[in-house]
Amino acid sequence: MSKFAEVFGVEPDGVWRAPGRVNLIGEHTDYNDGIVLPIALPNQITISASARTDGVIAVASSGQNDVITFELDSLAPGSVKDWAAYPAGAAWVLREAQYGIGGANLLVESDLPSGAGLSSSAALLCASAVALLGLRDLEVDPAEVARLAQRAENQYVGAPVGLMDQMASMCCSAGHALYFDIRAMTTDQIPFDPAADGLALLVVDVKAPHRHVDGEYAARRQSCEQAAAELGVPALRSIAVEDLDEALTRLSDDVVRRRVRHVVTEIRRVEEAVALMRAGQLRDVGPLFTASHVSLRDDFEITVPELDVAVDTALAAGALGARMTGGGFGGCIIALVDSSTATTVLNAIEKAFAANSFTTPASLDATPSTGASRLS
Structure with missing residues (x-):
């Protein structure tokens, strides 16, 4: 029996992932309409997920035994605390943007060290968003998911972060750095191998x-x-x-x-x-x-x-x-x-x-x- 089945009593419908990042150069230019150059790391947040029909979202971490549940329709900024605020924030922002997500079971696993400045929070938000969308076969542009994840972290979690971390987690490609022009809101893939x-x-x-x-x-x-x-x-x-x-x-x-x-x-x-x-x-x-x-x-x-x-x-x-x-x-x-x-x-x-x-x-x-x- 899988860990997911042990926690939720069913097998997952799919597994989604979002990576952490490091910024090669361009530090602290993002709130000055600057330019940054991050890469995505192999280290990532992985979310196994299954759909529910009761409008409830249940989240658990592979390193803990507790399951945290909340109703999708009742989500509001600040209604879920601690680490679960990130998947809750992803669900809230997708609901607010009128994407047709529903209830879900989410099991979070990570090999990203916390507190290392490698954007584990952005990766958790992005992984949660792509899992919730993927369960309903909803295709959304990666840059739009990044913007929604930033909004969730700003308005739901309450952290005044910029957009670089989410763009890196969603839009980087292997063997490249992501040139992100904050003023123009454009990206380019720069060879970096x-x-x-x-x-x-x-x-x-x-x-x-x-x-x-x-x-x-x-x-x-x-x-x-x-x-x-x-x-x-x-x-x-x-x-x-x-x-x-x-x-x-x-x-x-x-x-x-x-x-x-x-x-x-x-x-x-x-x-x-x-x-x-x-x-x-x-x-x-x-x-x-x-x-x-x-x-x-x-x-x-x-x-x-x-x-x-x-x-x-x-x-x-x-x-x-x-x-x-x-x-x-x-x-x-x-x-x-x-x-x-x-x-x-x-x-x-x-x-x-x-x-x-x-x-x-x-x-x-x-x-x-x-x-x-x-x-x-």
């Missing part, structure tokens, strides 16, 4: 606790919005790198100037990275990773000692480039390395963490993978 060039992209979870994250994120967003208002532009995306120095002289606060410098130069780094990837010069993307980390450390000030030690150690051990990825204040780094040196780099980071009395880090396979799909 490190293994084909004898390279590897390491993702290292530094296991650092997130510290004062909400207040820090809000402060940085406020600084960017303040700067845009002072400069008379709708968002910092409107400032070209060539005009950056002049723009900075018009700002009176040094902290705000540094925030602006990060955003404007980070957008340029994304453009340069895309050009190099299109030209097949993947090795040359490494220094852009490192420059991004320096900017995030010194100008945006969202790194912590664990992230900095991991990046510095990776570079000293031979990485072509390394940077923190995600929201910051903990989470992960990525490092572009020669495949033959991957183990050496990881071992060096582990030794450096032990020497600094940090928690032992963990590494993930970062093969660029495909977005949400049905497995069976």
